[in-house]
Amino acid sequence: MRSSRRLSERWLTLGLWLIAFLFAWFLIGLGSLVVGDLPQVEHRQTLEQFLDGPTDEAAAESLKRIRREQDDNRRRTEQEQLALDAARSASEAARETFANWLRTRDATQRVDQDPDLIARTQALDALKGAERTIEERLEALAKARLDLSEEEEPLTRAESERRRAAEVKLGAAEREQELRVFGYRLALTLPLLALAGWLLLKRRRSRNWPFVWGFAFAATFAFFVELVPYLPSYGGYVQYGVGVLVTLIAGRAAIGALQSYNERQKLAETRPTEERRGEIATDQALERLAKKSCPGCERPIALDDPSLNFCPHCGLGAFERCPACDHRKSTFERFCRACGTPSAPVAHPVAT
Known part of the structure; x- marks a missing residue:
């Protein structure tokens, strides 16, 4: 099972990614014209x-x-x-x-x-x-x-x-x-790159995410590619310096996110199975099971073993028997695939 998303939903998602790339392509073309025409603001010296x-x-x-x-x-x-x-x-x-x-x-x-x-x-x-x-x-x-x-x-x-x-x-x-002129170009492209980073951090999961990603692709291309032909002798230091700074910030954020994730996983593994199952989205759980991974700790589990009902690593209940037909099914499936009996509703934790 690849995903519980509908086929039309997957095609619409691909269409939105196409819109993102088209938006980025038009922005890149517009940015190329603007960056190339910036010297016209200065009078040519003779x-x-x-x-x-x-x-x-x-x-x-x-x-x-x-x-x-x-x-x-x-x-x-x-x-x-x-x-x-x-x-x-x-x-x-x-x-x-x-x-x-x-x-x-x-x-x-x-x-x-x-x-x-x-x-x-x-x-x-x-x-x-x-x-x-x-x-x-x-x-x-x-x-x-x-x-x-x-x-x-x-x-x-x-x-x-x-x-x-x-x-x-x-x-x-x-x-x-x-x-x-290089300062004009840098003053144009560097804020766009910073804005793209902020949009990716704050708005990448919003309903307008295709435009967020398209703008991010265009801003990154403008700074790291469009700016290259116009770099003065020291311009490479600016470009690579910003690249190092962005990499450090992104790397620090990724390291912090990984540490936070590991700490959350360790804390989650100490909580009851029902509570943990209620915090995992159904689509996410089914995708992880399709990859033969535990929906909770994401470690590999032997799905082909019919006797395996709980993750041997974190103890999360991944499979159960259907109360109507005794068919073995995932605890995250809303209906039994053998008889169609709905599963018992999972209790979600109440925020206090």
Whole structure:
């Protein structure tokens, strides 16, 4: 015999447990959204907030000006380099033409070509002069580029130092913000865990027990699971510390309950059988008998022995004979299973 509860009652109990788990599941989803969105109560810190205002703006403008001039210098250098290449090509072509003309003149020995020689020489000199002019402009651009680099270096170094200092301040501010947000999460989940513990202690047997257990599951999950991704470096100490504290409290309560139970059992075993039987619920007694345990002291007894009517450990009467059909039956059964005769009512102790 598993239990005297009706089949429909057992199915309804399973349905209530399903409601408890569904309630816990929805609470866990809601709690996950709330815990995840808590950082939105804080403004996000940026590096620009920790730079030195006007000083940094002036330095940034100077660097922008220098880099604009460097870009302009680079473009002009590229243009002048192209012009120099073109001038050198023209000069090289003119020199080749002049060399060929000289060879021809030397072969013909024509004196009337001397004015042409002078003109060609002057043209070569002009090309070389143009080439040299471009080279001078390139040298001026290179000097200007060097001056800009020398001007940029201290500004860049100062900007790097300011950014490093700002990054240090930003890191400290982010850690402080992280601690505040963790405090918000802890302030939300820890009271829920405490409330869940109180509800389990005081209301777990009330008519609304599915919601009590569902809330307890959700609060425990929120504190020990949902909080994990957001723990700062020391957050694990808080979580495990609370776990140790809860375990100690629960363990102390369990030890105290076990000691109280043993003392009550020892005291109950000295009282009359009828009085003890009246204090045990029928369903509870039948469940213990189904597990081959004494309904009173919960020690194992040999139910298969037809001569066993009393618990050999505590002396509780567990079986008796039906007065109508002499069938052996449990003293906790309300009716004889062989003939249906009702059992004699058990006298319950009167509280004084």
